[in-house]
Structure formats: structure tokens, C-alpha cells
Amino acid sequence: MSVYVQNGEEEKSCEVFLQSRKVGIELTYLMVLTVLGFRERVFKKMARRISITWNAMIRRYTHQGHPDMALALFEEMSSSNGKNTPNYVTLVCVLSACSRAGAVQKGMDIFKSMRARFGLEPRPEHYACIVDLLDVPG
Known part of the structure; x- marks a missing residue:
């Protein structure tokens, strides 16, 4: 893929x-990020997106300093009529985007x-994001 x-x-x-x-070959989130170098045009050309590809793009936007784009992509993913349900990794990525965006x-x-919207119980990673989110200069 990298070639x-x-x-x-x-x-x-x-x-x-x-x-x-x-x-049935399972690629990890990290493999997708490192092997594909996950570019926006790759994502947009994909006929079928799965959570790992959505998460990779949300994370990429966040880390490139575009948290608003990450949040917009999360909303697109969330409103895709159940085709792409956010998972716990998605929520870590989007909470990080919120933190970066203030x-x-x-x-x-x-x-x-x-819990109510996605049926997900917060994990330590989510709580860490909330701590970061609330740690605003004041």
C-alpha cells in the first residue's frame, strides 16, 4: 500500500x-495511519468508509491544527444513518479535537x-481528554 x-x-x-x-486481514489504526499516510483525497475517493478510516481522518485533521474540520467530519460520520457508528477511538479523537479548538x-x-447517543461507556482515555479540555488557561 505504501508503494x-x-x-x-x-x-x-x-x-x-x-x-x-x-x-479478513485486520489492519490496525496505526497501520492505516502510517502505511497510507492517510490523505484527504484518499479518504474522499473511498467508496466504502469504515470506522478506522473515519478515525484516521478525524485524528489527522486534529493533529494538523484543523480541529473544526475534525468536528465537522465527526458530525458527518454520526449522521450517516447508522452506517458508520462512532466507536471509543472516534470519541477520543473528537474530544481531543474539541480540546484543541477550545x-x-x-x-x-x-x-x-x-452512553445515550452511541451506547459507549467512557474509558480512562475519554476522562483524560476531558481533563485536557477543562485545562484551559484562565
């Missing part, structure tokens, strides 16, 4: 990624809705 990306053939890289999923109220609203 395809390095040669500007992201579509072929996506095909390899999706084929690996079809035959969106304290948005982050708290998302955190409070984890």
Missing part, C-alpha cells in the same frame, strides 16, 4: 486496503451523550 501512495496511486492503495478487509461546551456535550 502505491508513494507513487501517487492512492486509489490502488485504497483497493488493497479494502480487499484486505474482505479477506470548544469546551461542545466537548462536554459529546462526552455526556456517549
Whole structure:
């Protein structure tokens, strides 16, 4: 996959990624980030997105200093009629985006809705994000 990306053939890289999923090869979140170098155009070209690809893009936007884009992508993912249900990693990524954006109220609203909206129990990583979110200069 990395060879395809390095040669500007992201579509072929996506095909390899999706084929690996079809035959049962599990790629980790870190593999997707490092091997694909996950670019926006790769994500947009994907016919079928799974949580790992959504999470990779949300994380990428956050770490590149575009938390508002990460939050917008999270909203798109969340409103996809159950096709792409956020998981605990998604929520860590989006709470980090809220922290980076200084969106304290948005982050708290998302955190409070984890159980009801997504059926997810907060984990230590989510609480750590909330601590970071509330640690604003004052």
C-alpha cells in the first residue's frame, strides 16, 4: 500500500486496503495511519468508509491544527444513518479535537451523550481528554 501512495496511486492503495478487509486481514489504526499516510483525497475517493478510516481522518485533521474540520467530519460520520457508528477511538479523537479548538461546551456535550447517543461507556482515555479540555488557561 505504501508503494502505491508513494507513487501517487492512492486509489490502488485504497483497493488493497479494502480487499484486505474482505479477506479478513485486520489492519490496525496505526497501520492505516502510517502505511497510507492517510490523505484527504484518499479518504474522499473511498467508496466504502469504515470506522478506522473515519478515525484516521478525524485524528489527522486534529493533529494538523484543523480541529473544526475534525468536528465537522465527526458530525458527518454520526449522521450517516447508522452506517458508520462512532466507536471509543472516534470519541477520543473528537474530544481531543474539541480540546484543541477550545470548544469546551461542545466537548462536554459529546462526552455526556456517549452512553445515550452511541451506547459507549467512557474509558480512562475519554476522562483524560476531558481533563485536557477543562485545562484551559484562565
